[in-house]
Amino acid sequence: MSTTPQGIHSLAFRVMRLCNPSFPVDPPFRVDPADLFFGEDMFDDPLLALSPLLSTHLSKSTDSSDMSFADRYLLHHPSDAMGFSGLLLLPQSFGAIYLGETFCSYISINNSSTFEVKDIIIKAEIQTERERILLLDTSKSPVGSIRAGGHYDFIVEHDVKELGAYTMVCTALYNDGGERKYLPQFFKFVVANPLSVRTKVRTVKETTYLEACIENQTKSNLYVDQVEFEPAPHWSVTILKADGLLHPADSLTAGEIVKPPILVRSGGGIHNYLYQIKLSSSGSEQLKSKRSNILGKLQITWRTNLGEPGRLQTQQILGVPWSCQEMELQVLEIPSLINLDRPFSVHLKLTNLTEREMGPFEVWLSQNSANEEKFVMINGLQIMVVPQVEAFGSTDLYLNLIATKLGVQRISGIVVFDTLEKRTFDPLADVEIFVESD
Amino acid sequence: MDEPTPATDRPTNQFGSLNNLAHELASLEDLAIRGSWRSIIDKVSRTRSLNLLTSPHDHLIYLSYNVLALSKLSRFADASSEIDTLDDFNSHYYKYETYPQLYPNRSGSMIPFSLRFIHAQLPMKLENRQEGLDRFYLLLKFIREKIKEKESDNLHDSVKTWKRRENFVLNCLIGHHLGDKEFNVCLDLIKDLINRDYLDPVLVSKLGCIQMQIGDIEGAKVSFNRVEMMLNEGKNDGYSFLSEVQFRNLVNRNKALVYLVGKDYVSAVREYEECIERDHTDVVAINNKALCLMYLRDLSDSIKVLEKALERIPTIALDETLFVPGFEVRLIAEIVQVLISKDGRDFARL
Numbered sequence: 001m002s003t004t005p006q007g008i009h010s011l012a013f014r015v016m017r018l019c020n021p022s023f024p025v026d027p028p029f030r031v032d033p034a035d036l037f038f039g040e041d042m043f044d045d046p047l048l049a050l051s052p053l054l055s056t057h058l059s060k061s062t063d064s065s066d067m068s069f070a071d072r073y074l075l076h077h078p079s080d081a082m083g084f085s086g087l088l089l090l091p092q093s094f095g096a097i098y099l100g101e102t103f104c105s106y107i108s109i110n111n112s113s114t115f116e117v118k119d120i121i122i123k124a125e126i127q128t129e130r131e132r133i134l135l136l137d138t139s140k141s142p143v144g145s146i147r148a149g150g151h152y153d154f155i156v157e158h159d160v161k162e163l164g165a166y167t168m169v170c171t172a173l174y175n176d177g178g179e180r181k182y183l184p185q186f187f188k189f190v191v192a193n194p195l196s197v198r199t200k201v202r203t204v205k206e207t208t209y210l211e212a213c214i215e216n217q218t219k220s221n222l223y224v225d226q227v228e229f230e231p232a233p234h235w236s237v238t239i240l241k242a243d244g245l246l247h248p249a250d251s252l253t254a255g256e257i258v259k260p261p262i263l264v265r266s267g268g269g270i271h272n273y274l275y276q277i278k279l280s281s282s283g284s285e286q287l288k289s290k291r292s293n294i295l296g297k298l299q300i301t302w303r304t305n306l307g308e309p310g311r312l313q314t315q316q317i318l319g320v321p322w323s324c325q326e327m328e329l330q331v332l333e334i335p336s337l338i339n340l341d342r343p344f345s346v347h348l349k350l351t352n353l354t355e356r357e358m359g360p361f362e363v364w365l366s367q368n369s370a371n372e373e374k375f376v377m378i379n380g381l382q383i384m385v386v387p388q389v390e391a392f393g394s395t396d397l398y399l400n401l402i403a404t405k406l407g408v409q410r411i412s413g414i415v416v417f418d419t420l421e422k423r424t425f426d427p428l429a430d431v432e433i434f435v436e437s438d
Numbered sequence: 439m440d441e442p443t444p445a446t447d448r449p450t451n452q453f454g455s456l457n458n459l460a461h462e463l464a465s466l467e468d469l470a471i472r473g474s475w476r477s478i479i480d481k482v483s484r485t486r487s488l489n490l491l492t493s494p495h496d497h498l499i500y501l502s503y504n505v506l507a508l509s510k511l512s513r514f515a516d517a518s519s520e521i522d523t524l525d526d527f528n529s530h531y532y533k534y535e536t537y538p539q540l541y542p543n544r545s546g547s548m549i550p551f552s553l554r555f556i557h558a559q560l561p562m563k564l565e566n567r568q569e570g571l572d573r574f575y576l577l578l579k580f581i582r583e584k585i586k587e588k589e590s591d592n593l594h595d596s597v598k599t600w601k602r603r604e605n606f607v608l609n610c611l612i613g614h615h616l617g618d619k620e621f622n623v624c625l626d627l628i629k630d631l632i633n634r635d636y637l638d639p640v641l642v643s644k645l646g647c648i649q650m651q652i653g654d655i656e657g658a659k660v661s662f663n664r665v666e667m668m669l670n671e672g673k674n675d676g677y678s679f680l681s682e683v684q685f686r687n688l689v690n691r692n693k694a695l696v697y698l699v700g701k702d703y704v705s706a707v708r709e710y711e712e713c714i715e716r717d718h719t720d721v722v723a724i725n726n727k728a729l730c731l732m733y734l735r736d737l738s739d740s741i742k743v744l745e746k747a748l749e750r751i752p753t754i755a756l757d758e759t760l761f762v763p764g765f766e767v768r769l770i771a772e773i774v775q776v777l778i779s780k781d782g783r784d785f786a787r788l
Contacts, residue, residue, distance in 0.1 A: 020699075021729055023647060027613035029509045029559065031552040032606070033467070034599065036502055037459050039495060039534070040554075041546025043599040044588070070471045073510075077679045078605050079641050082613035086647055086691060087722045088698075088729050108737060153735045221619040225653055263620060306699055307653030 010113035011120070011146070013170040013185045017094050018104045018155060020305040027083035030075045091305075096218065098194035100312040101304065103160050107136075108153045109172060111146040118145045120174040126158050127167045133158060135168075160191050194218050197298060197314050208319050210275040212298055216264040223303045224262045229275045231296040232316070240274040277319075293319040326354050327361075327389075329416055329428045332396075338435050343379040343402045346431075350386060350416065351394040359388035359418060363397060366413035374412075375405035376433070386416075403435040460499040461490055475507040482507075493540050495548045498532065502550045509556060514563040521557050551603055554580075555610070562614060571614065578607050605631065621652050639665045639685060643692055650699055662692040687713040687720050694726065703730040721747070 034043075042048055075081060097103060107124060111117050120143040124136040135156040143152050160166075165188065172183045200211040210229065216222045231237045264271050277295055298314040333347040352358045363384045365377060378384075379402040389395050403409055414428040456463040462485070469478045482504040491497050501520065508517035525531055532549050534541040558577050561570035581604045588596040608631055615623045628645045632638070646661035666689050680688070694709035707730045713723035724747045731740035 018733070023651060025613055025617040027559065027562075027610050027617070029506060029556065031506070031555065032602070035551035035555070035603070036499070036506075037456065037463065037467075038550065039498070039532075039546065039548030040551040041534075041548070041596070043596040044546055044591075044593050045544070046593075046595055049595040072473060073470050073506075075606075077640055078602070079609050079638070079644055081606050081609035082616070082644065084613055084616060084644060084647070085722055086643070086695070086726075088726050090729065090732075106732065106735075106737070151737070153737055155733070155735055223619060223621065223652055263622060303651075303653040306651055307655065309653065 009181065009183050010111055010115070010117050010176050011172050011174060011183055012110050012112060013172070013183075013187075014108045014110060015168070015170070015187055016106045017091070017097075018106045019091065019095075019101075020308040021088035021090050022305040023084055023086065024089050025082070025084045027081060028072070030073060030080055032075055088306075094189065097160060097189060097191050098218065098310060099160055099163055099191055100194065100300075100302075100310040101160055102157055102308070102310075103166075103189075104155065104157045105168065106153065106155050107170060108151050109146070109170075110151040111148060113176070114148050115177055116145050116147050118175040120144075120146060120152070120172055122152075122154070123169075123171045124154075124156050125169045125171075127169060128162045129164055130162060163191055163193060165190055192217070194222065194302070194310065195300065195312065197300070199298075199314075199317050201295070201317070201319050203319065206278065208277045208295065210277055210295060210317065212273045212275070214264060214271050214273070214300065216266060216269045218266060220266050221269070222264045222266070224264050224271060225301040225303050225309065226299075227273050227301075228299045229273075229277075229296055230299055231277060232294045234280050235277055235296060236280050237296070238276045238278075240276055295319045327351065327358060327416055327418075327425045328353055329414065329425070331428070331431055334431065334433060338403055338433050340403060340406055340435050340437050342438070343400055346399045346401055346411065348397040348399060348414075349394050350389060350397060352389040352391060355391050357388050357390050359386060359420065361386040361389075362417045362419055363399070364415055364417075365411075366415045375409045375435075376401055376403045376411045378402075403433065406435050406437060409433055409435050460496050461485065461492075463499065466500075466503050470503065470506070473510075475510045478503055478507040479511075494532065494537060498548060498553070499550060502553045502556075505556050506552065509560065509563075512563075514560055517556065518560045518564060521553070521560070527554060527557075555607070558607075559610065567614075567618070571611075574607060574611050574614070578604065578611070581607060616648065621648060624648055637668060639668045639680065639688060642668075643688055646692060647695065650695060655696070655699060659696060662689075662696065665689060665692060683717050687717055687723065691720075691723055691726070694723075694730075698726070698730060701733075703733045706730045707734070 038048070103126075109120070109122060120138070122136065122138045122143060123134065126133045126135060135158055136154060146152050156168075168187045168189075170185045170187070174181055174183070194217060196215045196217055198213045198215070202209045202211070212227070212229075214224065214227065229237045229239070262271055263269075294316045295318065297316055300312045300314075302310050304310060328351040330349050330351070331346060332349050335344050335346075338344050350361070350363075363386055364382055365374070367374070379400045384397065384399065386395060386397060399414070401411065410430045410432055412430040416425045417423070418425070456467055460466075462481075466478060466481065469475075469481065482500050485491060485500060491500060501524070505517045505520050508514075508520065527549050528547070530536050532547055534544040534546055534548055554577055558570060558573035561567070561573065581600055585597060585600045585604065588600060608627055612624050612627045612631075615621075615627070625645070625648065628641065628648065632641055632645065642661050642665050646658040646665070649655075649658040649661060669685050669689050690709045690713045694706040694713075697703070697706035697709065707727055710723040710727035710730065713720045714727065717723075724743060728740045728743040731737075731743065
């Protein structure tokens, strides 16, 4: 078996991308004769309507059995002006192919020689950087023969899930008058990303808000059909819409009016979505202990020719990292007047949010990781010992602090350390104070 | 037929023949019907240079034919320049009452309405879509004001004419928005048209097609069912635009589309064959059937269908506008000739 040099093959592959067809639209220059023969206000004259002229020319325009050029100039029907006849066309060129679409190709293998070709085994395979996928293999049932000048056709399909360069490799193994020949042909195309998705997550108390911005990176307007947020287990999601109505995202019942399509303009047009995400009550316990902050994924569907869908899913979207909710430290009171170099007392409350006794604890002010100089520090013993706190109970602490610089300063890095479990709880968020002179 | 009493002003004299309306209008019209646009340009040029046009309305009608011919020949910049030689359309120069000697007892605008239409559509072809859309919407406003004006003057025929023009401009707008995939606007405009005083099966079918394009298959089926009901209830009176055969074919083609989108190409082909049997000049059915055969892996038959059509309807081979099936014939025939380089060039650009 030889891989014969190019040009000596009897067979050759020819391919054409086959996607859904589309309705071409081209509003034509076609007119009503009355709008050409007469001034536009001529019909104010009632006598004109009686003219035999009009009926002669009107009938000409509606006579569609007359296959002359008249129908390119005159309007048969008022909606001819739309330039949209219901005729379907395949795209003129390969076009762009995007992630999430289905690649479909018509492949024709043609025998251009003057003799019959036999025992043809055809394979078609898609190769990307990461994988090879077999689309077609006729080895189990080889094509018996292709006569001189004849051809054999097939259609292959592949869901595009990877970006970058693709090669479709078509190979034919055949008998060409005694010699077994091998023909490989390569067809290349590139897959691009049609959309980019930017997300922002904000947490307000127990509710997380997810803002998603979808941007169209293609050269034509994109019609986005659905953008659904699939929450991770234990989460529930509600989509928020500008008109104030809350629609539970997964309760579109069959028969409900289809949502109008959302147009996202070409080359950078965007559309925003807002979701409200809450933990279902059963999930909160497990999640808090697992410290999981995966919120879920966005699933986007758009439509191309004749409603053919393309689908993409984002990666897992993460929420704001959990701060430890076992122990809660709150600032209850800071004195209104804080003087430079004079000790002041800050009233804190440590709450045990768990169902078991926690502690005893040690509380101190940690050094900043940036090793910045601190202008607010503990006055006196640097570590305060706090006894155990019962389940769901709380205890009051008074930290004695002193500020060594004027102006707006921060109390930062208050750490609570569980001496029994040898665990540190996240430091309290910075508190700002204003330091005045004496 | 009652002959109107002869008026003394030329344009309304008898309305007997086209040549009463303008100098050698019958000849211009004949050339237009035959698609001889270059001949029209020659004739206009000759007529002008020989100073054979004597009245303002003659000039305007000739200019309109010239501009239309230039547009048909895709000479959009030339067409635009020619229109620019005119004053503002609403100028008194183009009103009958400005020339009482020529048009006694006549008033109003002598601008042929087509000129306003072409003026609005030209920017679209000159890559200035926004300007084109603005002009269309302004034209719509202008038409609506005219309708009100004529209604208050009880000029019934004129009202009918202006309403036809309103309908026409709305259809143009739907087409232009559709071309840019602005489906929401299209759906609103089409539904608005449909909700007016008549039910138009062709329009409802087009609505169905648009719904199909955006993936609203259920909505499309509802629209197509409406059309079928209109056929069964014989709701074609007042709508002389569609013959019985055309109406039936419309219904079959709508059915075929539903099958096609559901990838049931065999049933789609069957529907289209029924259409072609009834009317062998149904180019949409012919073209779409050929397309279905492609999806059924039957390239040979697909080409045969189109070649046969070409023999029977030679005029469709000319691809003056994008959607003429001749283009599709070339497209499919070329597949067989296309050679892709073996070392891997891009997919064929057909």
